[in-house]
Amino acid sequence: MSTTSTSATTASGSQERHGAELVFDSVSKRYAAKGRPAVDSLSLNIPAGETVMFVGPSGCGKTTSLKMINRLIEPTSGTITIDGEDIRSKDVDTLRRSIGYVIQGGSLFPHMSVRDNIAMVPRLLKWDKSRIDARVEELLEMVSLEPGRYADRYPRELSGGQQQRVGVARGLAADPPVVLMDEPFGAVDPITRQRLQDELLSIQRELGKTIVCVTHDIDEAIKLGDRILILQEGAQIAQYDTPENILAAPANEFVEDFVGAGSSLKALSLSRVDEVELQETTTARVGEDARAALARARSAGDRGVVILDDRHRPIAWPSLRELQYMDRIPATRDDRLPVVDRRATLNDALDEMLAASQDGIIVTGQRDDYRGIVRFEQVTAYVQEANRNAERAAMSRLSTQEQQRVDAEQPSGATVDADRERVEPDATAEDLR
Amino acid sequence: MWPFIAERWQDIAYRMYQHTSLVVQSVVLATIIAILLALLVTSRRSLVPFANAISSVGLTIPSFALLGLLLPLVGIGAIPSVVAVTFYAVLPILRNAVVGLDGVNPALVESARGMGMSPLMTFLRVRLPLAWPVILAGLRISTQMSMGVAAIAAYALGPGLGGYIFTGLAQVGGANAINYALVGTLGVILLALLLDALLVLVGRLTTSKGIRV
Ligand SMILES: Nc1ncnc2c1ncn2[C@@H]1O[C@H](COP(=O)(O)OP(=O)(O)OP(=O)(O)O)[C@@H](O)[C@H]1O
Ligand SMILES: [Mg+2]
Numbered sequence: 153m154s155t156t157s158t159s160a161t162t163a164s165g166s167q168e169r170h171g172a173e174l175v176f177d178s179v180s181k182r183y184a185a186k187g188r189p190a191v192d193s194l195s196l197n198i199p200a201g202e203t204v205m206f207v208g209p210s211g212c213g214k215t216t217s218l219k220m221i222n223r224l225i226e227p228t229s230g231t232i233t234i235d236g237e238d239i240r241s242k243d244v245d246t247l248r249r250s251i252g253y254v255i256q257g258g259s260l261f262p263h264m265s266v267r268d269n270i271a272m273v274p275r276l277l278k279w280d281k282s283r284i285d286a287r288v289e290e291l292l293e294m295v296s297l298e299p300g301r302y303a304d305r306y307p308r309e310l311s312g313g314q315q316q317r318v319g320v321a322r323g324l325a326a327d328p329p330v331v332l333m334d335e336p337f338g339a340v341d342p343i344t345r346q347r348l349q350d351e352l353l354s355i356q357r358e359l360g361k362t363i364v365c366v367t368h369d370i371d372e373a374i375k376l377g378d379r380i381l382i383l384q385e386g387a388q389i390a391q392y393d394t395p396e397n398i399l400a401a402p403a404n405e406f407v408e409d410f411v412g413a414g415s416s417l418k419a420l421s422l423s424r425v426d427e428v429e430l431q432e433t434t435t436a437r438v439g440e441d442a443r444a445a446l447a448r449a450r451s452a453g454d455r456g457v458v459i460l461d462d463r464h465r466p467i468a469w470p471s472l473r474e475l476q477y478m479d480r481i482p483a484t485r486d487d488r489l490p491v492v493d494r495r496a497t498l499n500d501a502l503d504e505m506l507a508a509s510q511d512g513i514i515v516t517g518q519r520d521d522y523r524g525i526v527r528f529e530q531v532t533a534y535v536q537e538a539n540r541n542a543e544r545a546a547m548s549r550l551s552t553q554e555q556q557r558v559d560a561e562q563p564s565g566a567t568v569d570a571d572r573e574r575v576e577p578d579a580t581a582e583d584l585r
Numbered sequence: 586m587w588p589f590i591a592e593r594w595q596d597i598a599y600r601m602y603q604h605t606s607l608v609v610q611s612v613v614l615a616t617i618i619a620i621l622l623a624l625l626v627t628s629r630r631s632l633v634p635f636a637n638a639i640s641s642v643g644l645t646i647p648s649f650a651l652l653g654l655l656l657p658l659v660g661i662g663a664i665p666s667v668v669a670v671t672f673y674a675v676l677p678i679l680r681n682a683v684v685g686l687d688g689v690n691p692a693l694v695e696s697a698r699g700m701g702m703s704p705l706m707t708f709l710r711v712r713l714p715l716a717w718p719v720i721l722a723g724l725r726i727s728t729q730m731s732m733g734v735a736a737i738a739a740y741a742l743g744p745g746l747g748g749y750i751f752t753g754l755a756q757v758g759g760a761n762a763i764n765y766a767l768v769g770t771l772g773v774i775l776l777a778l779l780l781d782a783l784l785v786l787v788g789r790l791t792t793s794k795g796i797r798v
Contacts, residue, residue, distance in 0.1 A: 308795060
């Protein structure tokens with residue numbers, strides 16, 4: 153990620169804004185007069201600045217719930233508030249201009265350039281031209297697309313992943329406090345998806361929006377979410393909690409099935425690459441004497457040498473065997489180089505290693521600069537360790553919960569069962585109603 | 586034929602101008618009517634097959650018959666010609682406009698609405714530009730057809746090259762009969778080609794580079 157946080161605030165001329173709190177209060181949606189409602193009395197509290205992932209089986213009402221927030225779908229009953237204000241109190245178009253909306257594939261307007269796509273909402277808000285131009289540049293940089301190269305392209309001249317990036321940039325264009333995403337990365341290949349997720353994580357770290365994101369992919373939910381909302385048919389809440397808690401203590405069998413049997417492996421998606429100790433390995437500069445590098449690697453006992461360019465970015469990782477036949481270190485860039493950002497998950501790292509059939513991976517930091525490597529054995533050791541911890545945590549958690557259940561006073565006449573208590577772990581039961 | 590043309594080139598040029606003017610005005614009018622109708626039709630999905638049926642059936646009405654029906658209503662002269670030409674011109678455009686607008690990816694329309702564009706803005710900035718290449722194809726068909734219909738409309742004493750064709754037909758065997766008919770017909774063909782080329786150019790200028798084929 154090449155985010156430039158200083159220019160971010162000056163160029164747009166807007167002071168840092170944070171997300172808004174989003175509250176659903178017994179919201180229902182009925183498409184047909186008879187039959188079950190698609191969303192049945194959903195009550196939910198989404199704290200400002202958090203990313204909440206909606207997951208659940210197909211048809212359970214995720215999209216319907218999401219679209220009620222920007223009133224593309226009107227609830228049959230109940231209210232939704234943003235920072236305490238009922239969303240029906242504003243003009244619908246004004247409301248929507250203050251909520252980012254990103255859908256699958258980016259859904260860019262094919263007849264408009266990247267610039268015009270991103271500038272859409274700022275133009276609706278009548279920003280002046282210089283401010284819009286600066287904002288477009290800033291956003292393109294934020295999503296790792298060079299403005300000079302991409303701003304005047306049309307969507308069909310972009311790859312799927314690039315289109316999706318522009319879609320995210322467009323959703324963020326007017327700096328909305330709330331951003332809605334419906335399966336934003338559903339249409340791209342796994343490696344691109346992983347990169348896009350990494351970018352979103354880093355953007356979100358910087359911007360602190362309230363993000364509501366629908367996904368089919370529980371791994372994506374675990375990776376991106378501060379909290380995960382697991383829904384059952386009719387948008388009934390099965391569990392609403394942090395990824396850690398959901399993995400450690402699924403509320404019921406439904407959640408357990410949904411999260412998947414190998415949930416201890418899921419710990420890999422919770423752990424970031426920089427949580428394991430990065431290893432040193434031999435590096436060499438482009439243009440350096442190859443034999444000297446080879447000698448250094450031999451004496452250090454390394455199997456390969458990471459080649460760095462003049463800006464300290466890794467470009468290749470030849471084995472010693474390959475190096476033997478070289479005089480000087482070449483500037484050739486290996487497109488399949490296994491490399492991840494230090495904030496990527498261990499899961500991503502493992503994926504990349506497997507994809508590149510290498511037993512290690514290069515880790516980069518700010519502006520792709522080289523940090524070190526992580527070896528396959530480190531990842532497996534980490535998993536074993538995490539498994540042991542998770543089991544221990546789950547055991548102790550279960551026993552305290554049993555205790556709490558016994559201790560808790562049941563609210564009189566409440567239809568809420570004991571499990572509902574965990575719907576909002578940090579909140580009191582009042583917040584639910 | 587050349588002496589025939591040389592003798593009355595001014596009249597011929599004037600008739601070509603009239604013919605073109607009749608066609609262009611009718612097609613412009615028809616385009617507006619057709620797009621408005623298509624907008625209405627596509628806002629209610631149930632009307633779509635209905636509109637398609639009307640535009641196909643409409644085209645099967647012989648233009649002579651329609652003129653015959655119109656004459657008692659609007660009298661002789663330019664007006665029935667304009668009405669008749671416009672009537673036919675609407676049909677292919679309507680058909681294509683319905684297909685084009687209906688074919689716009691609903692996700693894009695929803696995206697536009699979700700970003701806070703009003704329905705009118707969504708129509709003008711998203712639906713219309715995206716449907717435009719298809720509408721334009723209908724416009725070209727419509728223009729070609731209107732060239733012929735306008736010639737026939739001259740039967741109602743409307744302006745244009747049709748007058749030559751009818752004069753030629755009325756004087757079969759006469760000295761200049763063939764010349765009249767030929768000049769009238771070739772003139773119509775020439776105009777049709779010119780207008781079509783113009784429309785292709787307009788199409789290139791008005792279709793976004795992002796959706797041009
Ligand atoms: N416009 C509509 N008219 C009638 N029923 C609808 C409409 N949209 C959705 N539904 C129904 O409402 C229910 C919830 O739909 P929704 O699109 O919210 O599901 P979802 O959780 O997003 O599913 P998916 O994961 O497949 O996208 C489904 O049973 C669906 O058939
Ligand atoms: Mg959905």
